[in-house]
Structure formats: structure tokens, C-alpha cells
Amino acid sequence: MKELSMNILDILQNSVNAKAKSIQLHIVENSASDLLEFSVKDDGKGMDQEMTKAVFDPFTTSSTTKKVGLGLPFLKIQAEMCNGSSEITSQPGKGTTVRFRFQLSHVDRPPMGDLAGTLSMMFTLHHQVLFHALYEKDGKSFEISTEQLREIMQDVPLNHPKVALGIEEFIREQLIEL
Amino acid sequence: MAKINSLEELRKIRDQAKESMVARSGNAKVKIFASMGTVGIAGGAREALKAMIDELEKRDFHEVDIIESGSMGLDREEPVISVERDGYLTTYGRVTPDMARQIIAQHVINGQIVSEWVIARNKK
Numbered sequence: 001m002k003e004l005s006m007n008i009l010d011i012l013q014n015s016v017n018a019k020a021k022s023i024q025l026h027i028v029e030n031s032a033s034d035l036l037e038f039s040v041k042d043d044g045k046g047m048d049q050e051m052t053k054a055v056f057d058p059f060t061t062s063s064t065t066k067k068v069g070l071g072l073p074f075l076k077i078q079a080e081m082c083n084g085s086s087e088i089t090s091q092p093g094k095g096t097t098v099r100f101r102f103q104l105s106h107v108d109r110p111p112m113g114d115l116a117g118t119l120s121m122m123f124t125l126h127h128q129v130l131f132h133a134l135y136e137k138d139g140k141s142f143e144i145s146t147e148q149l150r151e152i153m154q155d156v157p158l159n160h161p162k163v164a165l166g167i168e169e170f171i172r173e174q175l176i177e178l
Numbered sequence: 179m180a181k182i183n184s185l186e187e188l189r190k191i192r193d194q195a196k197e198s199m200v201a202r203s204g205n206a207k208v209k210i211f212a213s214m215g216t217v218g219i220a221g222g223a224r225e226a227l228k229a230m231i232d233e234l235e236k237r238d239f240h241e242v243d244i245i246e247s248g249s250m251g252l253d254r255e256e257p258v259i260s261v262e263r264d265g266y267l268t269t270y271g272r273v274t275p276d277m278a279r280q281i282i283a284q285h286v287i288n289g290q291i292v293s294e295w296v297i298a299r300n301k302k
Contacts, residue, residue: 001219002220006219006220006224010215010220013216013246017248071216118224121214121224121228125214125245125246149188152188152189153192153195154192155196156192156196156199159243159244160199160240161239161240162194162195162198162235163191163195164231165231165232166182166188166191168228169181170182170183173181173182173183174183177183
């Protein structure tokens, strides 16, 4: 994928497919330690040990794990190419957490790209899921959640086109401020 | 669109959206199904859907439900977007943002299928 924000959308989508009710995205960008890290934690159906191991291997992925697909194996390789790392922990019935680290300044690190598009797409397409996103950049931070948006929008659905565009624009402005 | 850089601005958007909903009669008329699988995302599904939402808003058409449908297994055709209207589910393949805008204008709003891009069509 061309942008890390696309990988992030893909991972968030995995959580939705795992029937998560609550999904937390945490992104940390730190210039001093030259690190870009993101993690997704969900309370979905989780995976057993065997399947958790297979997630990063495109060739042992069976049809039941098809939803994981090629997204994570490629991202793992990309992270390692950028002096980074990846990890996944999962427990059946409890949920899954994935984490990726990249050297922030590495020339091969994919750009973050349209993160506002990714976040707003989550609120638009999955308004029934409680999604929480936190972006920390060199001591500043931006945070947005489904609960917060529901409170503002009251009975107007989050997938109303006007609202969807408004949320995206709001996130974009907030991310520029960081 | 004016800059939205505060929660106060978002509340204004809510009030505008509310006004547009007053005229709305019960159920949404058109349903849009987008698949956000790995292949779809890599192929530009996010951009196609964003273009759709933008075009709906530009044309002030809000009687739609936008739904994530999961992959249909048509990887070769991703991004795949389906439109449910007038009793038919029409599926479009390899949807670019420009195509997405035309599908909104021609099919979603005016009911005219963009036949050259259709990959499947089923009665609901």
C-alpha cells in the first residue's frame, strides 16, 4: 500500500470483521527518538495461538483467516526494512492488539498519507462501533471518538454525507495543527 | 466547504444536516455498499467512497445509506461499489473517484445506470 493510513484502515477493518465493539487506535510520532509507532487494540473475537502466529505468514493463511490476507505480512516486512518491528497479541474471546514501529526518518518509510480520510471513513462506515483515535506528535496530541461525535451530532447519523464531510474536514484541520 | 476547526463548527454542521433531514421521508431511498477489504483499500476504495460522499453533498442529496459490505471476493474488480435502487442491486467494478462521482449523479440521484461499468446486476 502506498500510505500507512491505508494499512491502518485495513487493520481497523480487521477489527470490525472480528466483531469488535470497541477499537482503539494509538499513533505516536516522536522526532527525538526517531520513531513512528501505531497500535490497534480491539475487543473482537480474538485468535488462538496458532492463528496469531500465522497472521504474518501469507502462505499458511487458511480461508478462515482470509480476512487478514496479505495486508499484515507486507506491512511487517516494510516495518523491518525501516529498522522497525511488529507484534501481535491475541486471546480468543478477549480481542487482539497489533503494533508496528518504523524509524521515522527512514527513507523507505511509507508516508502517513490521508489519515483524516481513514479516521472519518471509520466513523462513517462503522458508526455502530465505538472507535477511539489518539495521535501524539512530539508532546502534542489530538483525540477523537465515536462517543464524542455522537454527543455532538445527537440524532443526526454519522453517515449523513454532510456530517461525514464535516468530520473529515475537522480531523484534517486538527491534524494540521499538530 | 468553510474551514471546520472547532467543535462549535461541527455543531453548526449538525444543525444544517438536521434541516436537510426534515424533508426526508422515513427510510433512505438508495443504499450504497462499499467493500473495504485489503485489496479494495490498496486499489483506492477510500478515495472512491470519499468522492461519492463529496458529490452527494455537492448535489445536496442525502437520502442515502452508506454501508460497508465486506469483500465480495471480486479482488480483480476492486474497488467494488454497489448501488441498491428501484429494486435492483447494481455492482460497479474498478471504481475511480471520477467514476464514483458519475455514478452518484447519474445512477444514485437520477436512476440511470452507468452501464459500461456494471459488473453485476441482481433483483432484490
